[in-house]
Each structure stands twice: as structure tokens, then as C-alpha cells.
Amino acid sequence: MTPALLLSLVLTQSPELELHYTATSLQEGADPAKRALDSYDFTQFEPSGKTEHLYVGVDEANLRQTAAADGAVVTTLPLGAAVRVLERAPERLKVGEYVNHWYHVEYVDPQGNKVLTGWLFGNTLTPFRFEGDFDNDGEQEVATVVMSNDFKIRVRVLEPNVKPPRRVSSVDIVPAGQAYMSVDGGAAKVTLVPAKTAGLALVQVDSAPEACSDYSTTYVSYTVPGNKKGVLGKAKLALEVSGLSDPPNISSYKVTFQPKQQGLTVVRTNSEEDESGKEVKTTERTKYKLADGVFSEVKASGAMAETKP
Known part of the structure; x- marks a missing residue:
């Protein structure tokens, strides 16, 4: 595989970097529109230096002249566009179905010829932006991760050579611990698994709520039938594994990829x-085979038991 086909990580990420969006769970039958603004908790971004950027996590985001949903549009930004935070408006507001702050940002066009400033609502921003040849068609796609208004982790993949509005495919991931927590939503830590490791490039999303012993790892793929260029493919849940850390009950897992065999092995303890x-x-070992962007179970070994005093 040539270097152009290897996945490159645009943002240098620290292990602590995460994105979260939560709100106190409602009683059955309660109206979500009446949920108090102070019941929400979400990632807040600080003004950044000249070399520090966030990214637009949605496609066709309106950069506005004022911090208002009806503010005049300065320009429209594509998914993955880099912006620098200049200021965060102090008041949290509800815009559409989201609660967040407005951010005054600076945008420089890819050619570096034009610098624009304006306001974006916080739900459109993300620290997670990846660029690479996800579908092995020789062209570079862009992937971002944001939190959805219904408290899911949303992975989007954009085909740059397809015209909007039909150039983005997305898939949602339910954060770990939703069955046992008193809040909706959760946090996501995101990394990239390169094609040379897994056989295809994967977005790896780890969810581990502090208030719950459940945790999970989800891999997202993006494939185009026949690897056709200039065609929007489909983002898919390639594999989901979950664990538990509630001593003395512990369930852990380790995922090992076999790229040459187009498969992987999950060892669960x-x-x-x-x-x-x-x-x-x-300990149980399960083998999976990759087909059309999804890892399907093909063989599970019998559980091996060990007793300690």
C-alpha cells in the first residue's frame, strides 16, 4: 500500500481528549422540551492559540455574523473545516434540539487566501477530525465525531468529490451504561485504526462513563460497493464489544487484528x-471475519476456567 493510501491523523490527540454531552434522564412520559438548561453537561472549548484548532463536525454549517440562530450567514463550512476559537459566549442557550454555547471562531480557507470570523453553535464543533482513504478507492475521505441531539455518539464520513447535500454518511453509537445511569448520553474518546493494522481504516470509539462500571469499544467502517470513486458509501458499525469493571465482577476484552486474513480475534476474560x-x-476466544465493512463471528472457543483461592 502506498503512503497516499495510509490513513493519516490530522489532529495530534492526547489520551485524555474526549467529547461528551449528557442531561439528567427524564421520567417516562416527560416532555424533553421542558428539560432545564442546567441539567445538561457538555464539552466546553476555550479560546485557542494560533496553531490550535477545532473542526466542524457537521456538513454545510452556517458561520454567522452574530451569536444567534437567525444571524446573517458569513459563509457555509464543510464537514471537517478547521477553525480557531476566539471567544465563548458566556450564556448557555437552546438552539433547535441542542443546549450549548455560541463560539466566536476564525476560519482560514484551505488555500490560506481568506480569513473569516463568525459564530458557530457549540454542537457543530469537535476535536476529532480524521482524513484518509477509508474505502481504498485512492481518494481521501474526511471523518468527524460529534454528539447527537438524542445523546448518541455520531460518526460522519464525507466524500469530498460528491456534491452536497448527499455527500455524508453517518452512523450512531449508544454510549455505554445507558441502562444503569441517571443521565442520558455520555463521553467518547476517539482514535484511528489504520488500514495496515486492521485491513481497512476504522474509527475507534471508546465509551467509559465515570458513573458506571460498563464500558465499550466500537469500530466504524466506511465502504463503497466496488470501491467506485466519487460515489457516497455507507458508514457502518463494524464491531461492538463491551466490558464490565465492578469488582469482584470484571469482564475485559482484547481485540487483535489479522489484516492479511481480513479478520480479528476477541479474547474475553x-x-x-x-x-x-x-x-x-x-477466558473465551472468538474469531471474526471481515466482509463488506463488518466483522462477523465465525468461531468461538470453549471457555477455559481457572479458580483461585
């Missing part, structure tokens, strides 16, 4: 106490 208080640990 479960640990719990029996009635006598002894630790019982079991």
Missing part, C-alpha cells in the same frame, strides 16, 4: 467470585 469466595476466571 471474565472474573467473579463463587459461593465460597474464590475467584473464578474464564
Whole structure:
């Protein structure tokens, strides 16, 4: 594979970097529109230096002259456009179905010929932006990750050579712990698995709520039938695995890719106490095969048990 086909990470990310969006869970039948603004918690961005950027996580985002949903449009920004935060408006507001702040940002066009400033609502911004040949067609796609208004983790992939509005495919991921927490939503940490590691480029999304012992890893793929150029493909959930960290009950996993075989192996280790208080640990190995951007289970080994006093 040539260097042009290898996935490149545009943003240098620290392990602590994450994006979150939550709100207190409503009672059954309650009207979401009446949820108090202070019940929301979300990532807040600070003014950045000249070399520090955030990215537009939606396509065709309106950069506005004022911090208002009806403000005049300065320009329209594509998914993945880099912006620099100049100021965060102090008041949290509800715009559409989102609660967030307005941000005064600076945008420089890709040619570096024009510098524009304006306002973007916070839900359109993300620290996660990746560029690479996701579908192995020889062209570079752009992927971003944002939180949706219904508290899911949304991965979007854009085909730059397809005209809007039909040039983006998206897929949603449910954050871990939703069945046991008193809040909707959660946090996401995102990395890229390059094609040389997995057989195809994957967006890896890790979800591990602080208030819950559940955690998960989800891989998202993007494929185009026949690897045709200039055609919008489909973002897919390639694989989802989950674990538990609630001593003495622990369920962990390790994913190992076999790119030459177009597959992967998940080794899951479960640990719990029996009635006598002894630790019982079991290990299970499951093989998966890649087809059309999705890893499907092909073989699971029998569980191997080990008991410790």
C-alpha cells in the first residue's frame, strides 16, 4: 500500500481528549422540551492559540455574523473545516434540539487566501477530525465525531468529490451504561485504526462513563460497493464489544487484528467470585471475519476456567 493510501491523523490527540454531552434522564412520559438548561453537561472549548484548532463536525454549517440562530450567514463550512476559537459566549442557550454555547471562531480557507470570523453553535464543533482513504478507492475521505441531539455518539464520513447535500454518511453509537445511569448520553474518546493494522481504516470509539462500571469499544467502517470513486458509501458499525469493571465482577476484552486474513480475534476474560469466595476466571476466544465493512463471528472457543483461592 502506498503512503497516499495510509490513513493519516490530522489532529495530534492526547489520551485524555474526549467529547461528551449528557442531561439528567427524564421520567417516562416527560416532555424533553421542558428539560432545564442546567441539567445538561457538555464539552466546553476555550479560546485557542494560533496553531490550535477545532473542526466542524457537521456538513454545510452556517458561520454567522452574530451569536444567534437567525444571524446573517458569513459563509457555509464543510464537514471537517478547521477553525480557531476566539471567544465563548458566556450564556448557555437552546438552539433547535441542542443546549450549548455560541463560539466566536476564525476560519482560514484551505488555500490560506481568506480569513473569516463568525459564530458557530457549540454542537457543530469537535476535536476529532480524521482524513484518509477509508474505502481504498485512492481518494481521501474526511471523518468527524460529534454528539447527537438524542445523546448518541455520531460518526460522519464525507466524500469530498460528491456534491452536497448527499455527500455524508453517518452512523450512531449508544454510549455505554445507558441502562444503569441517571443521565442520558455520555463521553467518547476517539482514535484511528489504520488500514495496515486492521485491513481497512476504522474509527475507534471508546465509551467509559465515570458513573458506571460498563464500558465499550466500537469500530466504524466506511465502504463503497466496488470501491467506485466519487460515489457516497455507507458508514457502518463494524464491531461492538463491551466490558464490565465492578469488582469482584470484571469482564475485559482484547481485540487483535489479522489484516492479511481480513479478520480479528476477541479474547474475553471474565472474573467473579463463587459461593465460597474464590475467584473464578474464564477466558473465551472468538474469531471474526471481515466482509463488506463488518466483522462477523465465525468461531468461538470453549471457555477455559481457572479458580483461585
